[in-house]
Amino acid sequence: MIKRFLFLLLVISSFASCKKAEKPTQVGLIAKNAVVVSARAEASQIGVDVIKKGGNAFDSMCATQLALAVAYPFAGNLGGGGFMVYRKADGEIGSIDFREKAPLAATRDMYLDDNGEVIPDKSILGAMAVGVPGTIAGVFDIHEKFGSLPIEDIIQPVIDLAYKGVIVTKKQEARIKKYQPLFPKANKEPIFLDKPWKANEVITYPELAKTLERILENGKDEFYKGETAKTLVQFIQDNGGIITEEDLSKYEAKWRDPITFTYDDLNIISMGPPASGGICLAQIMKMLEPFHLDEYGHNSVKSIQAITEAERRAYADRSFFLGDPDFVKIPISTLIKDDYLSGRMLDFSFEKATPSSEVSHGNIQIIESDETTHFSIVDPFGNAIATTTTLNGAYGSKLYCSELGFFLNNEMDDFSSKPGAPNMFGLLGAEANKIEPEKRMLSSMTPTIIEKNGKLYMTLGSPGGATIITSVLQTILNVHEYKMSMQAAVNAARFHHQWLPDEISMEPNSFNKTLITQLEALGYTINEKDSPVIGKVDGILVLEDNSYEGGADRRGDDTAIGF
Numbered sequence: 408m409i410k411r412f413l414f415l416l417l418v419i420s421s422f423a424s425c426k427k428a429e430k431p432t433q434v435g436l437i438a439k440n441a442v443v444v445s446a447r448a449e450a451s452q453i454g455v456d457v458i459k460k461g462g463n464a465f466d467s468m469c470a471t472q473l474a475l476a477v478a479y480p481f482a483g484n485l486g487g488g489g490f491m492v493y494r495k496a497d498g499e500i501g502s503i504d505f506r507e508k509a510p511l512a513a514t515r516d517m518y519l520d521d522n523g524e525v526i527p528d529k530s531i532l533g534a535m536a537v538g539v540p541g542t543i544a545g546v547f548d549i550h551e552k553f554g555s556l557p558i559e560d561i562i563q564p565v566i567d568l569a570y571k572g573v574i575v576t577k578k579q580e581a582r583i584k585k586y587q588p589l590f591p592k593a594n595k596e597p598i599f600l601d602k603p604w605k606a607n608e609v610i611t612y613p614e615l616a617k618t619l620e621r622i623l624e625n626g627k628d629e630f631y632k633g634e635t636a637k638t639l640v641q642f643i644q645d646n647g648g649i650i651t652e653e654d655l656s657k658y659e660a661k662w663r664d665p666i667t668f669t670y671d672d673l674n675i676i677s678m679g680p681p682a683s684g685g686i687c688l689a690q691i692m693k694m695l696e697p698f699h700l701d702e703y704g705h706n707s708v709k710s711i712q713a714i715t716e717a718e719r720r721a722y723a724d725r726s727f728f729l730g731d732p733d734f735v736k737i738p739i740s741t742l743i744k745d746d747y748l749s750g751r752m753l754d755f756s757f758e759k760a761t762p763s764s765e766v767s768h769g770n771i772q773i774i775e776s777d778e779t780t781h782f783s784i785v786d787p788f789g790n791a792i793a794t795t796t797t798l799n800g801a802y803g804s805k806l807y808c809s810e811l812g813f814f815l816n817n818e819m820d821d822f823s824s825k826p827g828a829p830n831m832f833g834l835l836g837a838e839a840n841k842i843e844p845e846k847r848m849l850s851s852m853t854p855t856i857i858e859k860n861g862k863l864y865m866t867l868g869s870p871g872g873a874t875i876i877t878s879v880l881q882t883i884l885n886v887h888e889y890k891m892s893m894q895a896a897v898n899a900a901r902f903h904h905q906w907l908p909d910e911i912s913m914e915p916n917s918f919n920k921t922l923i924t925q926l927e928a929l930g931y932t933i934n935e936k937d938s939p940v941i942g943k944v945d946g947i948l949v950l951e952d953n954s955y956e957g958g959a960d961r962r963g964d965d966t967a968i969g970f
């Protein structure tokens with residue numbers, strides 16, 4: 408009887424939410440030649456200008472990455488790191504890891520007190536939270552390998568923007584206000600964001616402009632071995648940090664093989680470890696492939712159930728298996744194999760939720776904070792890039808080097824501060840991602856490129872900590888399964904499950920109450936309040952006539968510009 412009642416409710420709610428699903432009426436920017444979509448119009452414009460000047464997607468990537476450090480200091484950075492996946496016009500694919508590293512003096516227990524307890528905020532706020540930055544190495548390595556314009560053509564427009572300044576948006580005003588109480592806790596001296604900036608005011612960045620001028624003059628060695636390196640190390644140490652000149656001089660970005668897998672007729676190319684994005688995305692999509700999501704309907708009870716259960720299992724594996732591949736052995740091919748993944752879903756039934764406590768491994772909550780940024784670029788030659796870059800938290804560690812003009816990351820918090828935590832599975836889970844000198848901390852970043860029929864189809868990615876993977880996943884499914892435009896796919900309401908805590912986070916006021924009641928009746932805990940937005944996806948879709956549609960996320964100031 409109860410089963411029948413539930414089934415009826417399922418049918419009604421699936422129907423209701425199908426009707427509510429966003430139809431492909433929202434269309435993003437359409438352009439014939441090239442598109443750059445990033446968190447700020449100023450950065451997208453610089454990226455497009457570089458292409459108009461004859462540059463390719465790689466030149467544009469370097470310019471956009473640096474421009475975001477000026478236009479979007481919340482997450483854009485010189486003091487952080489990131490990942491880029493690329494697909495060249497000739498079909499060559501690859502990826503580069505410019506993730507931060509733990510300093511040489513880092514130790515496994517560096518964030519614990521004498522009783523072995525985690526010291527609140529030590530891995531989050533201030534100089535002890537900072538990992539060795541990778542961004543400048545990434546930019547220069549990408550330019551050296553694939554760039555076509557002289558480096559002046561890429562860096563000079565960014566320097567000009569830094570001198571000219573950037574207008575404060577309404578959303579930026581709110582962000583600055585929100586994080587202002589933390590800046591004095593991380594910095595000995597006042598910083599420029601202590602001032603109450605209002606929308607429409609202009610912030611100039613003369614110190615950052617000067618740093619970029621020296622980098623333009625002396626190349627990446629300026630940042631890792633030159634005057635900038637010395638100033639940076641002195642500054643970090645004066646503020647109580649442990650990064651040395653040796654740490655900076657030893658930093659190298661790494662070209663890595665991307666993770667590739669198929670889903671229906673799509674060939675998906677995403678970032679491998681130390682980013683968990685590619686493996687988790689592959690696991691979730693492979694677990695979902697046998698289900699008929701298109702028939703269930705977008706954000707219907709059945710779709711949400713299937714996606715949630717696949718996410719739950721993938722995030723449990725993430726916690727146990729994944730870390731820096733230079734330090735831990737990761738069974739990548741097994742983890743994304745069909746038979747392994749179909750086995751993982753054997754205990755799933757639409758009748759009721761599988762409790763996370765019954766899914767291995769362990770009880771470690773993935774704690775990630777909430778700002779990063781993604782940008783996607785396609786050029787007139789047919790090259791495509793997807794880059795996700797971050798300071799980790801909002802304005803990173805909040806430590807701002809006024810002399811050099813940029814914020815430092817708090818990426819050290821992406822390590823497991825306390826290996827051996829609460830339970831047997833937790834212990835093992837923490838091991839793969841424990842702190843070790845020169846190790847890269849595990850990331851959720853998921854820059855992704857998709858081919859269809861052997862041709863470029865989509866490039867996308869997102870910020871959002873642990874929700875990055877599930878935001879990218881849902882956007883792909885929105886286009887492929889639910890036939891949405893790129894913009895509609897980006898706009899659509901998102902939900903997220905990460906194994907622990909055992910709950911589905913949902914964007915508030917975006918899912919109807921009947922649907923939520925139905926999921927609760929099936930044993931799912933719904934959390935609407937703690938997640939104002941989930942992810943902030945920027946993507947580009949290749950349309951049938953070979954033009955591009957840029958989808959910029961309305962949750963931020965994100966803007967697609969093209970021609």
Ligand code: DON
Pocket residue numbers: 775776777778779780797798799800818821849850851852869870871872873875
């Ligand atoms: O690498 C990671 O997974 C995190 N440091 C990303 C942080 C993030 O996305 C915050 N953004 N919204």
